[in-house]
Amino acid sequence: MNRAQSWEGSELAPDIAQAKDLADRTLTGDRRAIARSISLVEDGDPLAGEVIRLLFPHTGRAIRVGITGPPGVGKSSLISGLIKAVRAEGRSVGVVSVDPSSPFTKGALLGDRIRLTEHFLDTGVFIRSMGSRGHLGGLAETTMEAVMVLDAAGKDVVFVETVGVGQSEIEVIGISDVIILVLMPGSGDSIQALKAGVMEIPDIIVVNKKDHPQAEQMCDEIGAMLCLSAAHKEWMPPILSTQAQLDEGVTELWLAVEDYVARQRASGELERRRARQLEQEVFALALQQMERHLRREAGSNLVLADILAQVARREVDPLTAQERILTEVFGVSPVD
Ligand SMILES: Nc1nc2c(ncn2[C@@H]2O[C@H](COP(=O)(O)OP(=O)(O)OP(=O)(O)O)[C@@H](O)[C@H]2O)c(=O)[nH]1
Numbered sequence: 623m624n625r626a627q628s629w630e631g632s633e634l635a636p637d638i639a640q641a642k643d644l645a646d647r648t649l650t651g652d653r654r655a656i657a658r659s660i661s662l663v664e665d666g667d668p669l670a671g672e673v674i675r676l677l678f679p680h681t682g683r684a685i686r687v688g689i690t691g692p693p694g695v696g697k698s699s700l701i702s703g704l705i706k707a708v709r710a711e712g713r714s715v716g717v718v719s720v721d722p723s724s725p726f727t728k729g730a731l732l733g734d735r736i737r738l739t740e741h742f743l744d745t746g747v748f749i750r751s752m753g754s755r756g757h758l759g760g761l762a763e764t765t766m767e768a769v770m771v772l773d774a775a776g777k778d779v780v781f782v783e784t785v786g787v788g789q790s791e792i793e794v795i796g797i798s799d800v801i802i803l804v805l806m807p808g809s810g811d812s813i814q815a816l817k818a819g820v821m822e823i824p825d826i827i828v829v830n831k832k833d834h835p836q837a838e839q840m841c842d843e844i845g846a847m848l849c850l851s852a853a854h855k856e857w858m859p860p861i862l863s864t865q866a867q868l869d870e871g872v873t874e875l876w877l878a879v880e881d882y883v884a885r886q887r888a889s890g891e892l893e894r895r896r897a898r899q900l901e902q903e904v905f906a907l908a909l910q911q912m913e914r915h916l917r918r919e920a921g922s923n924l925v926l927a928d929i930l931a932q933v934a935r936r937e938v939d940p941l942t943a944q945e946r947i948l949t950e951v952f953g954v955s956p957v958d
């Protein structure tokens with residue numbers, strides 16, 4: 623029984639009614655409603671869950687483009703150019719720009735303000751920056767939900783910008799239909815990204831700042847690395863060079879994105895990728911819940927407490943304990 627049904631009388635509970643009103647307005651593309659929905663998500667407000675529940679059936683339309691790469695390579699500048707390309711096709715745009723290092727980004731980052739400023743008055747564009755505060759589920763969760771809000775609100779294309787060298791790109795993988803890795807010549811971070819085995823991640827690689835003298839060399843190096851690391855893969859990411867400040871190469875980049883998504887859609891891989899991502903999300907949430915369950919039981923379940931005490935006395939090893947917890951406490955058999 624959901625909460626709406628459990629509310630006595632014919633009227634919905636006030637918070638449910640509020641969530642419904644907000645979701646309805648978000649679905650019409652109302653800017654203030656979108657902003658409010660994302661704020662709820664960001665704050666981990668209990669109402670957010672209800673809003674997302676209502677919005678979820680309306681998601682799955684937007685193309686989600688993840689843009690990742692080391693700090694300062696030109697991700698925001700590229701997004702600004704890409705927005706122009708998408709708007710020229712008459713399509714609407716959402717941008718979620720994630721800065722894991724900053725807890726203070728509500729509103730917009732100063733840099734992005736400057737970079738994306740020309741789009742702020744365009745009602746077909748919604749831009750939002752997010753920091754790392756709030757939410758138990760973490761930034762990946764918050765970002766995913768923010769993207770869902772924009773998707774449900776009817777944005778045709780949603781760009782997600784994340785800064786990263788190495789690990790933090792992983793976050794964008796679970797929420798993108800296509801991933802663009804941006805690197806730049808002559809930067810230690812970019813070289814480090816190459817070394818860190820990040821090449822497995824992107825569907826498209828961009829070497830931005832092609833006005834830099836070492837740009838061509840960088841493209842060659844990446845090409846060589848790709849040949850080594852991605853030879854076995856079905857898809858060899860194209861390497862494009864751009865000069866984001868002048869919007870050079872950006873139209874070509876947008877065409878590459880559209881081409882990639884069209885291929886994925888035609889082969890059925892887009893649907894499979896989305897299904898895998900959602901499965902991942904469901905499992906992550908279920909695991910969180912199971913962990914909470916286990917910790918709660920540890921305080922009250924006598925069998926579990928006894929097993930833990932035996933481990934503490936070193937009479938039972940952790941592996942055996944774990945097997946016994948599954949069978950004796952939860953009544954399920956361990957899986958190899
Ligand atoms: N020379 C040159 N500079 C560029 C180019 N593209 C962007 N820049 C500059 O590089 C700097 C960083 O650009 P951003 O677009 O903010 O880069 P970013 O990757 O979004 O940066 P963070 O979000 O801070 O990681 C800015 O000063 C840009 O003006 C380019 O093609 N050539």
Ligand SMILES: [Mg+2]
Nearest residue numbers: 697698734783
């Ligand atoms: Mg940026």
